[in-house]
Amino acid sequence: MRPRTTTSFTHRARSNKAQSTEPAPLSILRKLYRIPWLFLFILSIIAALGIATLHSISGARGAYLADQQLIRYLIAFILLLTCAMVPAKLWMQLSYPLFALSILLVMLVPIIGVMPPGAGAKRWLMIGKVSVQPSEFLKIALVLGLARYFHSVPARKISNPLYLVVPLMMLLLPLIPIFMQPDLGTALLVAMIGAGIVFLAGVNSFYFISAGLVALGALPVLWANLLPYQRERIFTFLNPERDPLGAGYHLMQSKIAICSADLWGKGADNATQSQLNFLPEKHTDFIFAMFTEQHGFIGAMGLMTLYIICFALLSLMAIRTKNLYGRLVISGMALTLFLYVFINMGMVMGLLPVVGVPLPLMSYGGTSILSIMFGLGIAISAFVHRK
């Protein structure tokens, strides 16, 4: 590493503040002090709610799932703290390699991926005995990679089309294998996260408006090229009753679960709908249906509020962070989290088509919780090392 030379500089010299904080690396205590504990506390509450909901699944299965999830959350929490303590610089260094690795994994899925019984698509990779979902990691890695990239782009060049080629490539590269898997939900999610980061990075709004118009125009073309099962999903989304035992089944069941609850819900013991094994995905993607049935409108609103507080805290953290990489990582994670929550809830309620998107921290699933906590760990690290 080259020592700081005079070339760097005039603005440095002008910035007394920067100079004063520069030399001493943060002590562990200082880092711990800077960790946004309120945010972690709310995350833990959400995770606890998820575990409690899993526990309410009848019989030994519920207890098993809850235990597994608890262990995973604890591991993920430690992972988050560890990541938060790691200097943000290191994460910045690791951003591109991580991104490359995740793309590699995603590309491996169509080749050596497995499809667990009951799942609709090939999304898992077996590493030893553990099955992982590379597309979950990809979303985090994409945030890191894009943040890393925009950090290096000069502020005034950010809207330059030439500078947008690279992020576009970074977006499209993983989308190809995801489309091949096929996983429309993840593809859309990845695209939206990418677009969001590009937007937050400060790229001219013109691009987004025009892209939106193009997308609108492309819809018929896209429709023509959709796979039958994808069209089917859209059909059933528009009219779930069309095929209540087939394609619309999940949606119908989850709607039944949600609707059968009133303001305060039925309580864990009386929530009959979600306890039925009519909802094969009730502990993963449709856990919100089960939660709503148990805790009613109030419970669901409470959960949404917790998530909103999370986004708000992340946004504040992002705004307070001085460097672009940190800002983009934090806001990118907030965006990812938001999209997860919104898409999942929307899908469970029948507002959005059924795509395999878990509810962060609530849904059962190791990869989901670990990747989210990992990403949040890096975000917190960026906040801790914000200067």
Added chain:
Amino acid sequence: MKRKLFEHHLFLQPRKGARQSRTQTRTHEAHRPLDMTAPTKRDGEQVQRNRFTRRTLLLGASGMGLFGLLASKLYNLQNIEGRKYKSLAEDNRITTRFLPPVRGKIYDRNHMLIATNAQNLRVLIIPERAKNVARSLSLLGQVIKISDRQKRRVLKTARRQNPQFPILVADNILWGQFARINVLGERIPGIIGDISWKRRYELGEEFAHILGHLGQPSSFQLTSQPALHLPGALVGVAGVEQGFESALHGMPGRRELEVNARGQSQRVISETPAQSGKDIILTIDHVLQQRILKRLSPYRRAAVVAIEVNSGDIVAMCSTPSFDPNILTPPIDKNEWKNLLKTRDQPLEDKATRGQYPPGSTFKMVTALAGLEAGIITARTRFKCPGYMQWHKQRYNCWKHSGHGSVQLHKALKQSCDVFFYETARKIGIHRLAAMARKLGLGEVYDCGLPGQKPGIVPDPDWKQLEKRRIWFRGETVLAAIGQGYVLATPLQLAVMTARLATGRKILPRIAYEKGKELRTVAPLLGLSKKSLKLIHKGMSGVINEQDGTATGAALGWPGLQMAGKTGTSQVRGNRWKNRHGKQLDWQYRDHALFVAFAPVKNPRYAVSVIVEHGKSGGKVAGPVARDIMKMLLIRDPAHQVSSINSDHSSSIGSALETGTKNQKEL
């Protein structure tokens, strides 16, 4: 600050500056890639940061908007679309299974168990879960034997009824088979093993008519009580089983089950246990019942009702021939059922409550009392009996063709002089006669938990107009006076009539009560004058205890304890058919022998009515039966009234009891 920001927006940096900044960045990038505190250019950095803040807030706001959308959708789902889905939820996902209640037991007055429940192991199939009933049945056929007939029956039922109600496949299966079904049943869709209870009657013959039996619920009951759709759900269809159905049946429990897509139950959501039916205690004494049946065994068709006169409790009620009600408890064995139907003298018919007989001379108390109460006759009123009464060119015969001569009430009752009562009835008229009959409980169905009672007939002009569309003839009043003509009564009614005559109170019979509800209020007085009643009692006592009575053979023979009664020989065929060929009539044309009695005369305890169908003579056949039954009753009197009645004759009671016991042994 804001102004500065604004400036930066408006005034783009010169080209040169941009170039410079780019090189700067590059250097920075190349050499200090991790130095995040190093800005590209402070002002540009600030612009970018502010833009970031703005855009974050923008995204945050749109995010909130989207969450608002979610919240409104949730509200909409739960409150507007909710209704539809709620009903879907309840309908499809939760099945309610009714838990059959255990039927209440029935005890006799000594708390001896009469009707109980025996375990019955069954196999059921729920078509909704089986999907393919035929396949499930054939699979089941590998475990237990199922006949083709059973299969056809199940398939037929499955087509008809609501698929969520189980259908009985086989019952009374063995434990071993039952265990196998419970183990393997999981793999055969829709099959469940089930333990039910089958009604068992301990003293079947003795209580057959009183208890009735169980049977399939009627279609009306099925629609009003869905729990009765349970396979093998039975209700009482006769006797006390029917009369006390609501108490005996209990409340079915409900088990709400979650079912998965295959209809297999996953979990019990809630369970309201069934409430067993309440136990019922009969007022019947099973020992008496047994003994009376035995006493009636020489007769082909006979019925006896014994009532405790003060409470109205029916202590014994027999109808012979009887049958074993266990045969009638479903599933009914067809052969046994056929045999039962073929049996001579219709054992299924309960003659005590459903047999309607002309009461004959036993009705004469009614006529007498009506005359006394109307003031038309007194104890001293005399009528001349030349063996017939001539009235409006019509001749009404007395049973004694030679006539009774000059007859007063006492003698008329004692010797059962028809003419005396013809004359009385002629004067009081049918309306007052019928009113007295009704007052004494004739022509009435008692609300005592004994369904199927026949009301008998207390004829009057209105009744005749309604039923026969004919006007009332004077002669019919005369015939009614001696319990012939249209008059019909059941043995139960005759026993009640006797009890009312004995006490002067409006005694209502009682056959059973729910456990813990045995208390009764004292029956109200009928408003009959004591004098008239006393005259009647005296006359009835004379029938038995005076030398020239018609039933001297019915005397108890116990010093100091007398029975009062009245014979009745009611014609089955008119006189002109009698002895036409000088030989005995065929059995079915012979007169019925009736006897009503109460004892002791002074302080009545029990009233008895006896009918021996085609027994020819009330005094000679029914009288002795009544005597023996009365002895049994008095000996088993739980209140030991025997001693208190005649406390001054305590020594004679001992011997009376002895004789009684001896008599019973003879029986």
